Amino acid sequence: MSNQSKKYMFAPFFYKERTWPNKVMKQAPKWCSVDLRDGNQALVNPMTMQKKLKLFKCLIDVGFKEIEVGFPAAASVEYEFVRTLIDDKLIPDDVTIQVLTQAREELIAKTMRSIIGAPRAIVHLYNSTSIAQREQVFNTDKEGVKNIALDGVHWIKQHLTKEHKNIIFEYSPESFTGTEIEFSIEICEAVLAEWRKDNANKEKVIFNLPATVELFGPQQYADLIECFAKKFSKPDEIIISVHTHNDRGTGVAASELAMLAGAKRVEGTLFGNGERTGNVDIVSLALNLFMHGIDPKLNFGDIKSTAAIVEECTELPIHCRHPYIGELVFTAFSGSHQDAIKKGFAYRQRQGKQLWDLPYLAIDPSDIGRTYKAIIRINSQSGKGGLAYVMEKEFGYLLPKRLQQEFSKVVQRYSETTMKEVSSRSVRDIFEKTYIQQEKALIQYIKMKPKYLDEHHVEMALSLKYKEQVDAEPKEILLEGEGNGPVDAAQKALQKLCDSFEVLDYYEHTLSQGSDAKAIAYIEVKRAEQRHFGVGIDENITVASVKALISAVNFLLTS
Ligand code: KIV
Ligand code: ZN
Numbered sequence: 001m002s003n004q005s006k007k008y009m010f011a012p013f014f015y016k017e018r019t020w021p022n023k024v025m026k027q028a029p030k031w032c033s034v035d036l037r038d039g040n041q042a043l044v045n046p047m048t049m050q051k052k053l054k055l056f057k058c059l060i061d062v063g064f065k066e067i068e069v070g071f072p073a074a075a076s077v078e079y080e081f082v083r084t085l086i087d088d089k090l091i092p093d094d095v096t097i098q099v100l101t102q103a104r105e106e107l108i109a110k111t112m113r114s115i116i117g118a119p120r121a122i123v124h125l126y127n128s129t130s131i132a133q134r135e136q137v138f139n140t141d142k143e144g145v146k147n148i149a150l151d152g153v154h155w156i157k158q159h160l161t162k163e164h165k166n167i168i169f170e171y172s173p174e175s176f177t178g179t180e181i182e183f184s185i186e187i188c189e190a191v192l193a194e195w196r197k198d199n200a201n202k203e204k205v206i207f208n209l210p211a212t213v214e215l216f217g218p219q220q221y222a223d224l225i226e227c228f229a230k231k232f233s234k235p236d237e238i239i240i241s242v243h244t245h246n247d248r249g250t251g252v253a254a255s256e257l258a259m260l261a262g263a264k265r266v267e268g269t270l271f272g273n274g275e276r277t278g279n280v281d282i283v284s285l286a287l288n289l290f291m292h293g294i295d296p297k298l299n300f301g302d303i304k305s306t307a308a309i310v311e312e313c314t315e316l317p318i319h320c321r322h323p324y325i326g327e328l329v330f331t332a333f334s335g336s337h338q339d340a341i342k343k344g345f346a347y348r349q350r351q352g353k354q355l356w357d358l359p360y361l362a363i364d365p366s367d368i369g370r371t372y373k374a375i376i377r378i379n380s381q382s383g384k385g386g387l388a389y390v391m392e393k394e395f396g397y398l399l400p401k402r403l404q405q406e407f408s409k410v411v412q413r414y415s416e417t418t419m420k421e422v423s424s425r426s427v428r429d430i431f432e433k434t435y436i437q438q439e440k441a442l443i444q445y446i447k448m449k450p451k452y453l454d455e456h457h458v459e460m461a462l463s464l465k466y467k468e469q470v471d472a473e474p475k476e477i478l479l480e481g482e483g484n485g486p487v488d489a490a491q492k493a494l495q496k497l498c499d500s501f502e503v504l505d506y507y508e509h510t511l512s513q514g515s516d517a518k519a520i521a522y523i524e525v526k527r528a529e530q531r532h533f534g535v536g537i538d539e540n541i542t543v544a545s546v547k548a549l550i551s552a553v554n555f556l557l558t559s
Contacts, residue, residue, distance in 0.1 A: 013181065013216070015223035017230070018535050020261035028289055030265040031282055032066040033059045035310075036081075037100055038279050039269040043072070045312055051092070051313040052081045056532045058309040059270075062093060063298045066122065067547070068098040072114035073107035082114040082240075091119065098122035108446040112159035115193075120166040122206065125152045129187055130178030130212075133404075146187050149173075153194040169195050170206035174241065178209045179226050184209070189233060195235075195368055206239045207232075208246070208267060211254055213278075214247035222557045223256035229262035241265035244280040246272060249282040257289065261395025270310050271318050271325060284514065291356075291363050300324070302369040330365040333421075339385025378422040380415040384408040387427065394424045396423065397431070400507045400522055403533045435535040440470045441554040443497065444549050450486045458482070460489035462546070466497070470558070490546045498553045523546040525552040532556065 018253055035055060040047050047055065052070075057540055059067050069085060070078040082099060085091050097118055101111040103125055115121040127148045128137065134145055149171065160167065171191045173184050189206050195205055209228060221244065229240055242263040244251040255266050257416050265330050268274075272281030283303070286296035300306060305326045307318055321329040332338045337360045344358040365371065384404035391397040399407065414430055415422050422430075434440060444465040451459040467472040481492030491503055505524040510517050519541040524533050532555040536547025 007294075010269055013220050013223055015227045016519050018223055018226055018261075020174040020226050020257060021207065021223050023260040025292065025294065026257060026285070027294060029259055029263065030066060030239070030241075031064055031286070031298060032068060032098065032265060032267045033269065033282065034243070034267050034279060035269045035273065037068040037070050037098075037272040038267075038275060039314065041074075042278075043276040043313055044318070046077075046521045047313055049077055049081055049084070049486075052077075053100070054309060056085065056090070058306060060095060060329070062270070062300070062306060065094055066096050066265075068100060068122075068124065069114035071100045073101060078532065079110065079114050081119075086115070086117045094118045095118065095167070096122055100124045100126065101156075101232040103127045103148045103150075103155075105151075105155045108152065108155040109159050110162075112156065112164070113385060115167075116161065116163045118165065120168070121164075122170050122171065122205075123156055124170040124208070124373040125149070125156060126174045126208075127152065127185065128175045128194075128212075130175035130177055132181070133175055135284065142183055142186075144155065146190055149187055149191050150194050153191055157195070157199060165447060166203070167201060168203050168206065169201070170241070171195075172207055172208040173214040174208045174210060174211055177213065177215045177221065177224065179383075180241065181224055182229075185226075185228055185231050188228075192234065194235065204237055204239050206241050206265065208241040208243050208265075209263075209284065210243035210267075211245055211251070212243075214245050214251060214254065217248070218257045219252035221254040222261040225258040225263055227428070231539065239265050243267040245275060246277040246280065249277070251278070252284050252288070254281045255285055261403050271307065271322060271424070273310070273316060281322050281323070283325065285302075287324050287363065287368070290367075300368050304369060324363075324368060330361065330370055332360055334381050334383075336383065336385075339383055339387060342385045342389040346371035357378075378411060378415070378427055379420070380412055382408070382411070382415075387411060388426055390424045391431065395428055397489045397520065398507075398509055400524075400533075402504065402524060406429060406533055407434070408532075435533055435551060436537065438551065438554050438558070440466050440553075440558045441468070442549050442557050443551050443554055444493075445543075446475070446476065448486075448490070448546055450542065453482075456484050458484075458486050458489040460486055460492045461494050462490060486529045486542045487545045487549065490549055494549060494553050498527070498556050501525050501556055502558040503549070504531065506545070508545065511537065519544045521548040523548040523552050525549070525556065527556050530556055530559065 006514045038054055069082055072079040072082050083421040091097055099111050099115055101107050128147050134140055135462055169352055173179055173187055176184055189267060192205055240263045242255050242258040244254040268280035271283055272278035285301060287296045308411040311317060318325055332341055366425040387408050388399050388404045391399055411430060444463060446463040449461040453459055462479045464477050466477045479493035479496050481489045483489035483492045503523060504526050508519055508521040511520050512518060518537050518539055521536050521544040522533055532554025534548045536544040536551060538544040538547060
């Protein structure tokens with residue numbers, strides 16, 4: 001690609017007096033959703049009236065106070081939608097709708113008609129100002145482009161009637177990032193002067209400075225914004241708004257740095273739908289603030305429901321790696337990550353910590369209505385920590401350390417053959433087939449009869465089903481043994497089928513609460529070089545222990 005790369009030029013803008021790198025973000029900007037306009041115009045199937053209404057309600061629920069509801073002169077559904085919102089009084093008192101128009105008189109006339117009766121509305125005028133658009137599309141010079149904007153302002157004022165209530169004016173020098181900064185300032189100064197001329201409306205004017213196409217890095221966009229903010233002659237009369245697209249994949253970074261550089265308002269969409277690579281994702285921006293302890297003033301406490309509505313209305317799926325909402329973003333596959341997360345949760349609980357600093361999880365998933373459940377998933381990369389976590393959280397099994405190691409090898413072998421993720425259901429099946437109810441088991445528990453000879457000394461009678469080989473018919477047998485306690489006595493009895501094995505370790509705990517509580521026992525046995533766990537579950541802890549012992553012996557006999 002070295003030859004082709006020569007056709008792209010180095011982006012030259014650099015603002016020497018920049019101060020934004022030393023600033024920190026302290027509060028949320030004013031958010032303006034452009035889902036229903038910029039987002040909608042980029043859809044394969046633009047939204048129907050019903051979908052627009054559904055998404056509008058969702059934006060209100062999320063907490064947007066400014067919503068660009070469409071381009072009313074572009075299509076009748078756009079016009080009808082704005083009228084429906086106003087006529088059916090669907091706009092809450094604290095929400096301002098925004099409508100977009102080009103600088104053409106007939107379009108402006110229709111746009112102004114569309115908002116009659118709205119309690120409050122932002123009229124958003126735009127025209128392209130960049131060098132490329134001037135030369136290639138409009139075949140005009142700077143004066144020509146400036147006049148387009150000024151005519152637009154003039155017509156908006158001309159079409160203002162007494163029925164228009166609170167009107168706020170917004171102007172976008174479209175393709176701002178391809179426009180000389182001095183010219184952007186010059187045209188915006190002229191637009192402000194034209195708007196103020198013979199106009200009683202003293203509301204601040206919004207200057208929206210879009211990265212219509214993201215042409216360079218976020219630091220250069222921030223330079224442009226700071227330069228504009230510093231050089232504009234009447235900074236107190238304006239609100240600087242940013243509107244970034246994501247062509248280089250740095251739309252979020254560009255908006256964030258622009259906020260440091262002086263932008264007080266941000267336009268964008270939920271999850272970044274929009275032209276080409278999309279508009280900036282307001283969810284990411286807001287939750288990035290949230291994770292620094294700043295109230296984003298938007299509510300993503302039930303982010304999945306929000307995403308479901310957006311997916312339904314846009315007919316576009318959200319990527320599984322999308323920040324905050326992707327299906328996999330609170331999931332760890334790697335063993336070391338799983339282990340660290342498990343320890344992190346336990347530490348957090350022990351310490352009763354407030355501040356979130358859990359390894360590998362940028363935020364607490366539950367803050368946005370997501371659960372811990374899906375955090376750990378198992379595949380061939382997973383380690384014992386992840387498995388132990390799943391076994392504990394999903395099924396209540398507290399596996400002893402050595403068993404965690406042993407079991408993780410079993411699961412790893414399984415997932416290396418399937419080359420797939422192992423669901424938690426399968427993890428449990430594998431566990432049961434390996435440690436509780438082996439397919440090839442030669443011995444099966446029927447019942448036991450312990451007889452205490454004194455306080456410790458027990459005589460055990462074990463009734464079992466036994467087959468000499470895997471494919472043989474089972475027969476009922478009775479084994480007897482004497483020992484120090486029932487497990488020792490059962491061991492002695494079982495040694496008649498499997499000589500000289502010893503018990504290395506023993507753990508037990510209850511599995512569930514209440515009347516149907518069961519006990520689970522884990523027993524590790526050893527014979528020569530072989531070591532293996534057996535697991536038993538029963539209402540009675542002694543029976544659970546004997547079952548665990550039988551299961552471990554089954555392994556010794558069949559491997
Ligand atoms: O990306 C853009 O420049 C726009 C304008 C209309 C603001 O969407
Ligand atoms: Zn845009």
